[in-house]
C-alpha cells in the first residue's frame with residue numbers, strides 16, 4: 001500500500017493500479033474497515049479508502065449531514081480523476097445515495113453493501129437520540145460495547161481477532177465524529193424515491209444475518225434499481241466486508257470490471 005495521504009486534513013488510503021474504486025465506510029468505523037476487501041481489489045483497481053471527516057485526530061469543520069459527507073466523497077473522486085466505481089457500506093450507502101443525487105456522472109458503478117434506502121422511523125430517531133447521549137456522555141468505549149453485538153453475526157462474535165479489530169477501530173474514533181454521524185444518519189433523506197432513476201450499474205450486497213439492515217431492506221433496493229444485482233452472503237452479519245472480505249471483494253470486483261454503460 002502507498003503511504004496514506006491527507007486531503008483537507010482527512011486521511012485517504014490508496015493502493016493498486018487500474019480503474020478508480022472508492023470504498024465508503026460506515027458508523028462507528030473508518031476506512032480501515034475495508035482493508036481486507038481493498039487488498040483483494042488492488043490487484044486490478046486503484047482503490048481509495050477515505051475516512052469521512054473528523055475521524056480520529058483529523059478534524060475538519062463540516063455540517064453533519066449526508067449531503068455534506070457526499071460532497072466530501074465527491075472531492076476525493078475529483079482529486080483522483082473525476083469518476084469512480086463506488087461502494088458504500090451502511091452509512092456509506094446513505095452517502096452513496098446522496099452522491100448519486102448530487103453527481104450521478106461521477107459514479108461509474110454503485111455497490112450498496114449492508115445498507116437501506118428508507119429514512120429512520122420515529123422510533124429509529126428516538127433510538128438515535130439515545131445513541132447521541134451514549135456517544136456524548138460515555139464515549140467510544142460504550143459505543144463499541146453497544147454496537148459489536150449488532151455489527152457481527154454469531155460466528156463473527158466468536159472470532160476474538162475480528163472482535164478485537166472492530167473494538168479497537170470503534171474505540172479510537174473521535175467522539176465528535178460519532179456524534180456527527182448519528183446526527184447525519186438521524187436526519188438523512190428518504191432515498192427510496194430516487195432508486196428507479198439510478199442509471200449506474202448497481203449491486204446490492206447483504207449478509208443473511210445482518211441485524212441492522214436486514215436482507216429485506218437489500219431486496220427492496222435491488223428490486224427498485226433498474227438491472228441491479230443482489231448478492232446475499234450466507235451466515236454473514238452486518239459487517240460483511242470484515243467478516244467475509246473474500247466474497248464481498250469478488251462481488252465488487254465483478255461489478256467494477258463491467259464496462260460503464
Ligand code: MLT
Pocket residue numbers: 025026027028089090091092185212
Ligand atoms: C452503519 O453501520 O453505518 C450504521 O449502523 C447504520 C445505521 O445505524 O443506520
